[in-house]
Amino acid sequence: MSTDQRVKVAARTGKQFLEGLASQKREIWLDGEKITNPLEHEQLALAAKSMARIYDFQHEHASDLLASSPDDGSLVNATHIIPRSREDLIRRRKAIEMTAALSGGTMGRTPDYLNVTFACFAGRSDVWARRNNETGAANIVNYQKIMRDRDLSTTHALMNPQVDRSKPEAEQAMGEVSLHKVGETDDSIIVRGARMLATLATYADELTVYPGSDLRTVDKPYALSFALPVGTPGLKFVCRGTYAKTKDPFDYPLSHRFDEMDAMVIFDDVEVPKDRVFLDGDTVGYSEVITDTGWRGHIMHQAFTRAYVKLSFAFGLGHVIANATGVVKFDHIQEKLGQMWNMVELTRSAITAAEAGATPDEQGVWCPDDRPFLALRGEMPKWMPKANELLQLIGGGGFMLTPSRADVNGPLKEDIAKYFQAAGADAERRIRLFRLAWDFVGSELGGRGELYERFYLSDSWRMTSLAYKIANKDFATSLVEQFLKD
Ligand SMILES: Cc1cc2nc3c(=O)[nH]c(=O)nc-3n(C[C@H](O)[C@H](O)[C@H](O)COP(=O)(O)OP(=O)(O)OC[C@H]3O[C@@H](n4cnc5c(N)ncnc54)[C@H](O)[C@@H]3O)c2cc1C
Incomplete structure (x- = not known):
């Protein structure tokens, strides 16, 4: 398949990816410095180039990496496709393999990781819809189309921070550290707390939150799943030290290119629009969307x-x-x-x-x-x-x-x-x-x-x-x- 001019191409190029990164002012903290645009940071900019290479690569190998959207036939990354046949699975694997080969498999969280996850979630929205969560299920179906059609780079944070792993979320640090819901307006829910560990946060357009562990049935405020642009007010990404080496790639061939970065995410009373909420308070669903999808x-x-x-x-x-x-x-x-x-x-x-x-x-x-x-x-x-x-x-x-x-x-x-x-x-x-x-x-x-x-x-x-x-x-x-x- 070539990227024929007559067919709409939704898959982004590296240039479009980089423009997308620069278009949102995010709050990244690294070494005491607040960074709003990773491209303006000498070390963070290095892996951004590798990510851009991934986006360009899909156009260079369109016959393997792009597929027709089931909605309008536009060309999207093959890992966004909800598999409807064994051939779809095989094509998806080939796309994942070719993408991984660009970093020798050292970048674990290239966008295909979450593309596959959300294709699965959207394909089984019936599981999300259980216990009267039809709206959340419809939201996740819409969101997967947005991810696919805008060819987003996404990060995810599933685990609550390591405070005391021997206790339930609500009993650690007065229940204040783990991500939880603290309020609601007509249009949004308000969330507070923190989550680990958003790999790729510095190179993502959106942050996604979905379950990573089981919850007690009483811990409803902690049963949350949603997605947000990384530049949403109140979102703070606190990075580990960077391992990216600006020196000659001869000296650090991998560190020069592939530090995908890991960050703790702090939610400082963040408003999540209701059309971006997939699960809110259903502690049973919190487990089932992982096990039954x-x-x-x-x-x-x-x-x-x-x-x-x-x-x-x-x-x-x-x-x-x-x-x-x-x-x-x-x-x-x-x-x-x-x-x-x-x-x-x-x-x-x-x-x-x-x-x-x-x-x-x-x-x-x-x-x-x-x-x-x-x-x-x-x-x-x-x-x-x-x-x-x-x-x-x-x-x-x-x-x-x-x-x-x-x-x-x-x-x-x-x-x-x-x-x-x-x-x-x-x-x-x-x-x-x-x-x-x-x-x-x-x-x-x-x-x-x-x-x-x-x-x-x-x-x-x-x-x-x-x-x-x-x-x-x-x-x-x-x-x-x-x-x-x-
Ligand atoms: C480099 C890196 C990148 C990551 N990127 C992401 C990401 O992008 N998104 C994301 O959501 N997560 C990410 N993770 C986090 C990952 O999900 C967690 O590290 C993982 O779930 C383990 O949790 P933990 O690190 O808090 O370790 P802990 O759960 O605290 O475990 C520490 C030790 O205690 C033991 N332990 C803890 N609890 C129990 C228990 N109940 N029973 C028995 N033993 C127990 C464990 O076996 C382990 O030996 C990343 C992790 C790393 C290291």
Whole structure:
């Protein structure tokens, strides 16, 4: 498919994305400084360029990344499409994979993450409509069209802050820290409190809030779901320190480009227009919109496609390093590379199995079979750190033989060319390779990437126990029972 002039193209270009970022004055706090436009901040501007690249990329690969809107046929990003067939799922996965490849899978929260989520929510608006929430359900259907047709970049904040995880939201810090409703007008609800952790907030047009945990039935003020422009008065984004390196990309090839940023969101009596509210006070619905919409299968389709790309990148780094330094000849290094490949291949197989086992639900939305994903959900937070460990074991001290470009081109240029060479790479290539690998496993951004993989879909322990709880145990039990009868 080419972006034919006669067909309306809703998908944005990088330029349009950047104009959108600059068009809203947001309240970002970084290092004591209030930033209203991320493009005017030297470090924040770096990942904005990578995001713009993602928006341009969809036009360069329109046949894979764009699809016709079911409403008017205009071209939209394929990840906005509510899947109505297995082919839709496969096309969506291809779009996610190609997008993730641009950052080697290191950007976890590119817009496709929430595109997939809201396509799922809109496709199952009947679940949102339960218990007389027809208006909220209609709002989410409308909102998904807005996301799709304006090709928005969105962030989300699902968890209440870490005050005391052993207590319900309403019992922590007098109930004041967790996001909750404090008032209502004819046209809006008023919300106060905070939520973590809005990745991409600095590069988003809109903030979305939806459930990330269960609530007690009495905690109605905390049962909220809505969406707002990031520039809405009262919204404050408090960022961690930036890991973006303005220095030469030779020195920090990933940190220079891909720090997608994470922020706590503070809601200082924020007015949410009622047509942007999806759920208000329904504590039962708060759980059901996650469990009964098929969201798990959909979001893991996105998450593990990106994970497949990131694991492939890690495997590629290990393979190229081992061949550069000759250690590939040792059996135990081959075994370590084999372990990395196993993770790649098992992830790819899980995605294929989930697509092969996909079925339409009662609303005709095609859902991936979530069983292989549930199994991966417990394992991936262990595999990603394991891949980093294996890379360190393969690379050894080579990660420290990494002078900067200034040294490579400086007075010791000839010494560096001689003493930093590897059997399979000249000095410059070897230094570039190890600097890239260190930015993956060991830099501030690399460390953040590892933490992200451990927690972004909740922790491995709870997810493994969830997999056990919802697993079908019939066959396994029957194997045992047959010997307990005589
Ligand atoms: C880099 C990064 C980016 C993220 N981006 C986003 C984002 O964009 N949007 C978003 O909504 N969220 C995001 N998250 C947050 C993510 O949703 C949470 O980190 C995750 O849900 C875990 O919650 P927590 O970090 O508060 O850890 P906690 O829940 O406080 O857990 C800390 C430790 O305590 C244990 N623990 C806590 N509660 C229990 C319990 N009830 N039972 C047993 N053990 C328990 C955990 O297993 C863990 O070991 C991000 C997280 C990270 C690290």
